Amino acid sequence: MAKNEFDIIKHYFAQQQLHRDDVALAIGDDCALVDVPADHYVAVSTDSLVAGTHFLADADPALVAYKALASNLSDLAAMGATPAWVSLALTLPTIDEAWLAPFCHSFFELANQYNIQLIGGDTTKGPLSITLTVQGLVPRGQALTRSGAQVGDDVYVTGNLGDSAAGLTLILNQHHCDANLASVLVERHFKASPRISVGESLRGIASAALDISDGVVADVKHIVDRSKVAIEIDVEQLPLSAELLAFCGGDRQRAQQLALSSGEEYELCFTAPTAKRDALKAALAHTNVKYSCIGKVKAGSNLSLLQLGKPLTWQLSGWDHFVVTNN
Amino acid sequence: MAKNEFDIIKHYFAQQQLHRDDVALAIGDDCALVDVPADHYVAVSTDSLVAGTHFLADADPALVAYKALASNLSDLAAMGATPAWVSLALTLPTIDEAWLAPFCHSFFELANQYNIQLIGGDTTKGPLSITLTVQGLVPRGQALTRSGAQVGDDVYVTGNLGDSAAGLTLILNQHHCDANLASVLVERHFKASPRISVGESLRGIASAALDISDGVVADVKHIVDRSKVAIEIDVEQLPLSAELLAFCGGDRQRAQQLALSSGEEYELCFTAPTAKRDALKAALAHTNVKYSCIGKVKAGSNLSLLQLGKPLTWQLSGWDHFVVTNN
Numbered sequence: 073m074a075k076n077e078f079d080i081i082k083h084y085f086a087q088q089q090l091h092r093d094d095v096a097l098a099i100g101d102d103c104a105l106v107d108v109p110a111d112h113y114v115a116v117s118t119d120s121l122v123a124g125t126h127f128l129a130d131a132d133p134a135l136v137a138y139k140a141l142a143s144n145l146s147d148l149a150a151m152g153a154t155p156a157w158v159s160l161a162l163t164l165p166t167i168d169e170a171w172l173a174p175f176c177h178s179f180f181e182l183a184n185q186y187n188i189q190l191i192g193g194d195t196t197k198g199p200l201s202i203t204l205t206v207q208g209l210v211p212r213g214q215a216l217t218r219s220g221a222q223v224g225d226d227v228y229v230t231g232n233l234g235d236s237a238a239g240l241t242l243i244l245n246q247h248h249c250d251a252n253l254a255s256v257l258v259e260r261h262f263k264a265s266p267r268i269s270v271g272e273s274l275r276g277i278a279s280a281a282l283d284i285s286d287g288v289v290a291d292v293k294h295i296v297d298r299s300k301v302a303i304e305i306d307v308e309q310l311p312l313s314a315e316l317l318a319f320c321g322g323d324r325q326r327a328q329q330l331a332l333s334s335g336e337e338y339e340l341c342f343t344a345p346t347a348k349r350d351a352l353k354a355a356l357a358h359t360n361v362k363y364s365c366i367g368k369v370k371a372g373s374n375l376s377l378l379q380l381g382k383p384l385t386w387q388l389s390g391w392d393h394f395v396v397t398n399n
Numbered sequence: 400m401a402k403n404e405f406d407i408i409k410h411y412f413a414q415q416q417l418h419r420d421d422v423a424l425a426i427g428d429d430c431a432l433v434d435v436p437a438d439h440y441v442a443v444s445t446d447s448l449v450a451g452t453h454f455l456a457d458a459d460p461a462l463v464a465y466k467a468l469a470s471n472l473s474d475l476a477a478m479g480a481t482p483a484w485v486s487l488a489l490t491l492p493t494i495d496e497a498w499l500a501p502f503c504h505s506f507f508e509l510a511n512q513y514n515i516q517l518i519g520g521d522t523t524k525g526p527l528s529i530t531l532t533v534q535g536l537v538p539r540g541q542a543l544t545r546s547g548a549q550v551g552d553d554v555y556v557t558g559n560l561g562d563s564a565a566g567l568t569l570i571l572n573q574h575h576c577d578a579n580l581a582s583v584l585v586e587r588h589f590k591a592s593p594r595i596s597v598g599e600s601l602r603g604i605a606s607a608a609l610d611i612s613d614g615v616v617a618d619v620k621h622i623v624d625r626s627k628v629a630i631e632i633d634v635e636q637l638p639l640s641a642e643l644l645a646f647c648g649g650d651r652q653r654a655q656q657l658a659l660s661s662g663e664e665y666e667l668c669f670t671a672p673t674a675k676r677d678a679l680k681a682a683l684a685h686t687n688v689k690y691s692c693i694g695k696v697k698a699g700s701n702l703s704l705l706q707l708g709k710p711l712t713w714q715l716s717g718w719d720h721f722v723v724t725n726n
Binding site: 096 | 526542
């Protein structure tokens with residue numbers, strides 16, 4: 073890009089107010105330099121959002137920035153990591169200040185909320201896309217991985233499931249409902265909160281965890297595969313919001329379908345030993361985030377869906393088009 | 400992307416042979432987990448290469464992979480950092496195995512050479528682009544920054560300058576020359592080596608350093624700005640290869656023009672106190688990389704070009720089209 077275009081971008085990135093003590097050198101040299109406290113691992117995650125694939129080119133830039141950073145923060149939450157630093161690779165077709173201003177405002181607002189500092193990146197000319205690499209800190213030995221689930225553990229999810237998928241159908245004009253209800257569900261699709269404080273609080277308690285970016289069915293399979301266990305989920309235990317049930321006209325089965333396949337929730341799914349139920353309750357009390365037991369870890373290698381303890385009589389397949397992949 | 404497409408990509412990424420002991424968790428979870436030794440900073444750099452901006456869409460994928468990783472490694476070299484980990488965000492229009500195979504082969508060949516492990520990333524569908532975030536390790540207090548040059552220091556560059564720019568003019572068919580000579584210069588454009596061992600050896604000796612990605616004139620200005628000093632470069636001291644002089648038909652001034660503005664060299668420019676000349680010689684002896692003193696750090700705030708101690712009588716501006724920016 074031309075030098076004056078760099079100056080414009082520099083102006084917007086300079087809006088960052090946050091300066092962490094562990095950033096020895098930030099933007100402006102060949103590399104950033106960061107300091108890692110003793111006995112901590114660095115958790116690293118990279119995600120790209122590409123216009124035309126993950127969002128429409130004319131999407132609200134503030135929402136694009138939120139989604140890019142929130143989905144990455146959610147990966148840190150899923151590891152039990154505390155956010156620290158982020159690098160932003162931004163490819164833009166043109167320097168459009170009407171796009172950059174709300175993008176940067178939204179980006180830094182969320183970054184400040186989670187105390188994560190922009191330490192570098194690259195700005196290039198080309199088709200619109202955003203790639204973030206976020207880094208967080210987690211005490212050695214306390215990271216939440218996908219591979220630690222043990223037979224006998226309980227399976228939990230945070231929050232409610234399905235609201236994001238319902239919001240997406242409204243955005244895509246596939247469904248219509250009462251305007252107030254629609255507004256709530258669309259907001260939940262666009263502005264789901266990464267569960268950082270939950271992830272931090274689950275250190276030493278959860279045996280496995282991940283975030284629900286592809287829907288609980290698709291994601292729990294990752295725990296099944298990596299932990300080499302079976303998992304049973306009882307659909308009657310899925311946490312459903314009053315708004316989702318209203319959106320489904322009281323059709324509980326339809327709401328359960330949405331809850332099973334809804335992606336981009338940023339809710340965490342985790343397993344924990346039954347013996348740690350009280351410790352879990354105590355640890356999560358301060359987060360004000362609801363959590364629900366939705367199943368059990370068993371011996372085997374499958375994911376099974378049950379309804380009140382019996383095999384499910386209906387198919388999930390008809391709802392595959394709701395599965396939003398993160399790639 | 401569809402699940403079977405992920406499997407194809409996974410197959411190519413699984414070719415990685417390198418497993419560092421400090422990677423506690425690699426690809427396959429929400430985040431990678433890495434371990435940082437005590438008293439070390441982590442150096443972090445992100446660069447994007449976008450098809451149509453930084454390379455042609457039909458460029459050799461092996462060369463694209465080399466350029467993407469080498470230019471990032473060069474940023475680590477410029478900090479005096481030892482490469483450790485890399486994240487790869489790859490956006491592809493389609494899953495083309497004829498593209499992926501040479502890309503991955505070249506990527507891992509270079510990664511193995513510098514002992515840097517791929518720890519994660521994202522693969523998405525969209526216009527071809529590559530974003531890498533590399534991370535390296537540098538002992539606390541020994542990083543080479545742009546801001547430490549002191550009045551009286553000598554100014555050095557590694558290797559020869561200008562070969563990359565000459566190679567680029569040949570690639571772009573702007574010039575022609577003897578085929579053997581062309582082959583050497585084109586190779587130097589595509590396959591310049593990041594100066595990792597030089598960067599590591601300059602710890603404790605160099606007062607400032609950066610890599611020459613935009614040409615020595617453009618880049619030395621960064622040291623001028625960040626160190627708040629003046630720098631004088633004598634163009635007669637610029638290291639010119641025999642091939643560059645042959646390419647210029649013996650026109651020394653034309654060779655100097657190319658040397659001043661040639662980007663993507665991956666050579667390092669650094670400053671060091673005159674009192675450390677012997678230490679510098681001893682430190683760099685094992686690297687087998689030549690280095691040349693090209694100027695002095697002075698009081699002031701400008702970059703001046705001299706010829707045998709007198710102001711330059713010719714203009715650099717006519718060669719601006721050779722300046723290759725890294726954005």
